[in-house]
Amino acid sequence: MATMASKKDYYETLGVPKGASAEEIKKSFRNKARHLHPDNKDSGDEQAFKELAEAYEVLSDQQKRANYDRFGHEGVKGAGQGFDNFDFSNFSGFGMDDIVDMLDSFFGGGGGMRGGGRRGGPEQGSHLKFDMEIDFLDAVFGTEKTINVRRLEDCESCKGSGAAPGSNPIPCVTCAGVGQVQQVINTFFGQALRVIACPACQGSGSKIDKPCKDCKGEALVRKQKEFQIKVPAGIDAGTRLRVQAGGDKGRKGGPFGDLFVVLHVKEHETFVRDGETIHIRQPISYSLAALGGEILVPTVEGAKPLKIHAGTQTGTTTVMKGLGVPRFTGQQKRDNRRGDQIVHLVVETPTKLSSEEKKLLEKLAELRGDKLSLSKADIAKAEEANKEHQAKENAEKNSEKKAKSSAKDSENGSEKKSDRTGSETAEESKKESGKSAKSKSKKEESKDNSFLDKIVDAFRPKNGETQQ
Ligand SMILES: [Zn+2]
Numbered sequence: 378m379a380t381m382a383s384k385k386d387y388y389e390t391l392g393v394p395k396g397a398s399a400e401e402i403k404k405s406f407r408n409k410a411r412h413l414h415p416d417n418k419d420s421g422d423e424q425a426f427k428e429l430a431e432a433y434e435v436l437s438d439q440q441k442r443a444n445y446d447r448f449g450h451e452g453v454k455g456a457g458q459g460f461d462n463f464d465f466s467n468f469s470g471f472g473m474d475d476i477v478d479m480l481d482s483f484f485g486g487g488g489g490m491r492g493g494g495r496r497g498g499p500e501q502g503s504h505l506k507f508d509m510e511i512d513f514l515d516a517v518f519g520t521e522k523t524i525n526v527r528r529l530e531d532c533e534s535c536k537g538s539g540a541a542p543g544s545n546p547i548p549c550v551t552c553a554g555v556g557q558v559q560q561v562i563n564t565f566f567g568q569a570l571r572v573i574a575c576p577a578c579q580g581s582g583s584k585i586d587k588p589c590k591d592c593k594g595e596a597l598v599r600k601q602k603e604f605q606i607k608v609p610a611g612i613d614a615g616t617r618l619r620v621q622a623g624g625d626k627g628r629k630g631g632p633f634g635d636l637f638v639v640l641h642v643k644e645h646e647t648f649v650r651d652g653e654t655i656h657i658r659q660p661i662s663y664s665l666a667a668l669g670g671e672i673l674v675p676t677v678e679g680a681k682p683l684k685i686h687a688g689t690q691t692g693t694t695t696v697m698k699g700l701g702v703p704r705f706t707g708q709q710k711r712d713n714r715r716g717d718q719i720v721h722l723v724v725e726t727p728t729k730l731s732s733e734e735k736k737l738l739e740k741l742a743e744l745r746g747d748k749l750s751l752s753k754a755d756i757a758k759a760e761e762a763n764k765e766h767q768a769k770e771n772a773e774k775n776s777e778k779k780a781k782s783s784a785k786d787s788e789n790g791s792e793k794k795s796d797r798t799g800s801e802t803a804e805e806s807k808k809e810s811g812k813s814a815k816s817k818s819k820k821e822e823s824k825d826n827s828f829l830d831k832i833v834d835a836f837r838p839k840n841g842e843t844q845q
């Protein structure tokens with residue numbers, strides 16, 4: 378068995394010392410598996426992954442590990458046999474944690490599996506999610522809200538034992554109070570012995586003879602619990618606030634899970650928020666736009682004066698510094714930085730005019746030499762110009778044809794052609810530049826958006842959660 382002799386030491390393969398704990402072995406396996414997994418384009422190595430899995434199969438199982446320690450590879454013949462023909466791409470679509478868990482269950486080894494069942498010990502309760510809607514301005518300035526959450530808590534009647542008052546849980550017959558039973562399972566790697574939580578007692582090792590009436594033996598009951606939620610200033614929709622131990626009570630005396638409060642922010646009829654920036658649309662009259670002046674503009678801090686320059690065009694934006702959203706730092710305290718308010722000015726054309734206004738406007742038009750209607754001469758002139766233009770176009774088309782059919786004319790034709798294409802490309806490039814300017818501004822917008830998203834993300838605490 379020359380191949381056996383050349384086999385690498387399992388501890389070496391996993392990169393752990395001989396005395397490594399089960400937890401160390403698992404941790405190292407996870408790290409290395411992530412690195413070597415064939416799905417990983419950069420560092421994936423199927424052969425190395427199989428070797429790693431084989432090493433883990435042995436070292437994660439107490440019995441196999443003991444045999445390996447005493448007899449080396451000879452002591453664990455057959456380990457990893459299934460791997461050679463095994464297609465690991467079957468695992469694609471699963472997270473690495475899922476894969477490790479799967480391998481753990483195939484091997485029947487490993488420790489501290491999720492999903493409970495380990496000796497029926499205490500488990501942390503479930504995390505809960507609560508959707509909370511707040512007003513636009515509350516998100517800007519922060520607020521405090523009271524919410525009621527239905528969550529599992531210890532049953533008071535049985536003090537969390539699940540047994541009716543006066544009775545006590547008795548040892549489970551199926552597992553003799555151990556909480557675990559052995560089961561033979563068929564895996565990708567062949568038959569394996571697997572230790573599972575006792576199905577009769579769900580791993581608790583005990584059975585309740587007379588269940589408590591209030592919790593039906595569950596030891597936990599759902600109750601309303603009030604929480605005070607502090608919403609920091611500057612928080613944005615979608616942020617999750619984490620209330621530690623705000624979730625369900627764990628079984629068998631396990632700790633509470635956490636409560637995640639997901640924020641939803643109501644739309645405001647005036648303000649539109651983009652990160653720390655607030656946008657508003659502010660209509661102004663054409664006379665104000667022409668003459669300039671000062672108006673009151675709504676802000677999140679109430680109406681504030683804003684200067685309008687003479688000759689303001691519609692679509693002009695004006696920045697009102699520091700009247701945006703306070704920077705959300707992820708902490709309860711806020712720093713002093715604050716976004717701006719951007720006012721989008723829209724010049725409104727009056728739709729109803731009094732006769733006096735009409736007269737004044739007509740007078741104004743006269744003063745400015747604005748033409749309000751067309752004379753027959755104007756129309757005739759335009760038609761003439763159109764005809765000339767058409768004639769020129771036709772002539773050019775003809776000369777192009779000629780240029781194609783006659784080589785002699787090529788000089789003249791190409792000159793004309795280049796002339797034409799010259800003007801055409803100029804016009805096209807004009808259009809293009811208009812387009813690209815538009816698309817650019819769109820791009821910039823999206824860039825801004827993603828930039829703002831990044832800012833929000835940057836200030837979000839690591840797991841997208843805020844400690845309460
Ligand atoms: Zn049992």
Ligand SMILES: [Zn+2]
Pocket residue numbers: 532533534535536537538539540589590591592593594595596597
């Ligand atoms: Zn009870």
